[in-house]
Amino acid sequence: MSITVKFFARLREQVGKGDASLESASNVQAAWDQATNGMAMPSNTLCAVNMEYVDTQASVKEGDEVAFFPPVTGGSHAQ
């Protein structure tokens, strides 16, 4: 078992990959730091663990899926 990390949209392009696999990470921030080799996290980044929104201090355990993405822009064609 390991931790799966996913990046979406602009963040995927900035990080340079769509997913990563980690052996362990204590929390969401630590998962980001490891998966991005210490890149600074943009301030508006949204985080999810197992497809539920969480903050960067939320804990992570083996088998979890951690996702990072920019503010969402679904729905009708907005600005």
Add this chain to the structure above:
Amino acid sequence: MPSEIRTAAFDPWQETQQYQQAHLTDGKYGATASFVGTMRDFNQGDDVSSMTLEHYPGMTESYLDKICDEAKQRWDLSDCLIVHRVGEIFPNDPIVLTVVWSAHRKASFEACRYLMEELKTRAPFWKKEGLSKGHRWVDKNTPG
């Protein structure tokens, strides 16, 4: 399920009619409110020729269903439906459809607005516009 992700063009009026025939009981609702969001060919002063909609498979569906459930708890609704496109789309293509059926108009009007506003802030979708000078991520949604 009350929400669906589509990878190909859809006809919002046909979707509404089909869902209604399959899931609603004639005579049991008196109001149907719907919203259709379509793609414009302009944004922020630029011509936009195409748009790519990305989503987070699994989480997106889960949040759309969650938003429908919340609307059903807040208002007395007969049913509701959300259909959302992903993939490459072009001007005038429908992006999103929200429909709410209820006994009276107040609940369906209000719940239809709720579905749209909530999905725009919580459902993980992202838009990338195709311009003559390249591509541009859409950074934020405008207030409704």
